[in-house]
Amino acid sequence: MKIGQRKISGDQGLWLVIAVAVAVRVIYFLSFQKSALAGFVDLDHRYYLEWAQRIADGEWLGSEVFEQAPLYPYLVGSFFRVFGEQLDWLIAIQHVAGVLTAVLIYLSGCRLFSRPVAIGGGLLVAVFGPLVFYEGLVMKSFLSPLLTTLTLYAGLRFREHFKTPWLIVAGLAIGLACVVRENHILLSLPIAWEVWLHRRESQRFIRHGLILCASIAVCLIPSAVRNWSVAGEFVVVTAGGGEVFYMAHGPDAEPFYHAPDFVKPNPFTEHEDFRREAERRTRRELTRGESSRYWFRQGLSYAVQHPFREVALSIQKLNVLLHDFEVNDSGNYRVAARLIPVLRWLPTFGWISALGLLGMVVSLRDCRRYGLPLLIVAAHVLSVILTYNFGRFRLGLVPIWCLFSVSGVAWLYHFWRTKSSRNRMTATMVTLVVLLATLLFFQIPLGSSRLTYAVDDELLLAKLALREKDIDAAEQYFLQALEEMKDYQADNRSRVDGDQVALLALKVGDQLLNLEHVDQAVRFYEVAKDQPNDRSHRHALLQQLMRTLLASSRKGHPLESSVAIDRLLAEVLAELRKVEPTQIAYWALSAHWPNHESELDQIRERLEKLWARSNQQSPGIRATYLMGQAFLFEKSGETELARRAARVALDEVSDHPAKVELLEILNQTD
DSSP states (O other): OOSSSOOOOHHHHHHHHHHHHHHHHHHHHHHHHHSTTTTOOOTHHHHHHHHHHHHHTTOOSOSSOOSSOOHHHHHHHHHHHHHOSOHHHHHHHHHHHHHHHHHHHHHHHHHHSOHHHHHHHHHHHHHOHHHHHHHTSSSGGGHHHHHHHHHHHHHHHHHHHOOHHHHHHHHHHHHHHHTTOGGGGGGHHHHHHHHHHTHHHHSOHHHHHHHHHHHHHHHHHHHHHHHHHHHSOOOSSOSOHHHHHHHHHSTTOOSBOOOOTTSOSOTTTHHHHHHHHHHHHHTSOOOHHHHHHHHHHHHHHHHHHOHHHHHHHHHHHHHHHHSSOOOOSSSOHHHHHHHOGGGGGSOOHHHHHHHHHHHHHHHGGGHHHHHHHHHHHHHHHHHHHHSOBOGGGSGGGHHHHHHHHHHHHHHHHHHHHSOOHHHHHHHHHHHHHHHHHHHHHTSOOTTOOTHHHHHHHHHHHHHHHHHTTOHHHHHHHHHHHHHHHHHHHHHTGGGOOSOHHHHHHHHHHHHHHHTTOHHHHHHHHHHHHHSOOOHHHHHHHHHHHHHHHHHHTTSOOOHHHHHHHHHHHHHHHHHHHHHSTTOHHHHHHHTTSOSSGGGHHHHHHHHHHHHHHSOTTOHHHHHHHHHHHHHHHHHTTOHHHHHHHHHHHHHHOTTOTTHHHHHHHHHOOO
């Protein structure tokens, strides 16, 4: 369909798309460089950056099966090897890839729709906020839309004359996309469908099928050979797919990323956490590939046993997929929009969600013509259902969705222009449905709330403030995060174990302590201690806080800060003695950190009673008792007895938890 009578030159349309795409990215790039996000890398970004740095330093093969997809770190590592660690230039090149994505959508649109629709689709991709944002991260995400649109364009070119080179390009694009994320293998199905659909016209159906498979395999063989050579294990790309599948379908599954309790959500450790838990459950050592297969079986088994839950979870994932809500991971679109004003003016998924659905529904009338882009979108949607939702996980389908959304606008425009009252009535009803759906998609998805990620937003802003050495601002962001967590906990009391505010305050204190902001850390530790909690979670929290404060008390902080840490540690130990009064270690440590000096007699008496009832043959218990004796002797001025007890305690257990304090007793002078 054509909009208006005036024809638009193909070259003019192409150059318009390029000009707008370049202008938007230049403005964003310059604004980004002036923001607090410039040069900031965290979690997944840091993982890939450090991997690329090792490759640039000559560590090309590594020693274990790939845990994460290798294409991006190898590209970045090669770039660093040639040009040095120039992150600004790297980001600039990634933005060039975004311009190419817009161009490919324009060229594909010219073959699928009218030229005005192609121009509109290309311009929408050129200014689409999340695409621009993810191109600016040290992260592989930007490759997905580029390789997906290349697959579409190559498939359309192959359809025109059934030329083998275009089929090879499509296969190579799919293969490279699989080395970004293995789920992109689903893109082979739309291209295979295109080959099958035109088998009579091409007369080379089997040959084309083999060429497609071979083109994909060319990109996958290097990683498979590398994995076999370094680990002796057949893994095509990575050994993490089973873990992802388990998180997406296991008992803790959510529509978005949600790590099980035994996994710390950190790309540097989460795979090892999974493997250790698998070894604990199977009671044998497992390779990375064996661990991945174990978790896949566990996830599949749970999904089969709970089919209704699986259906409900899939509906929730589709719901999150269609909403404007950008589910963040280590890249946070909402924070970026707060810091980089230009992002606030660029369209996001909520603006195109309903229109894209309209365009796809209208296109179903001619599946032979529009089947390829429809199936590519379906492949990405299926990928999200099989895994879970991040903003970057739907990024690959966004350019094609943009094209369909413009075609939906064109369809409405066509119906509005006709003189038929029936057509205008249809256009009115469809327009109202699209508007209502758009309003719905701008709301928070069901099952989520504004608070779901508000805490993460404030924590990231605090981390950025700490990076800028703005301690006051960081502390305000941290306090706001605690307030958000209180609201979240109140709204989700039935689904939250323990006091999440206390755990968050403890986490914040650790961050501040690691950066040597001791006084601020102590304030947040006090917040953690003062939060109300039930007995079981309270005990675990106090134990964690005790270990943190014990480690901190030995770091040679300024006197005033050390006094504050010792005071808080004494209060924590006093409460631990009440929570678990038969634990000899708490009484022994309290001999060094009493809450009040008047408690020493009580501590001495209790320590003797617990020692009398304990297994005195255990080296650990003897060392703990002697530690308490050494501290008590030191407090009473009996230096020689304190030294003797400290020496025997260290002889019993050389790597004693209080080794530092015991050595101080041994080394002190009279």
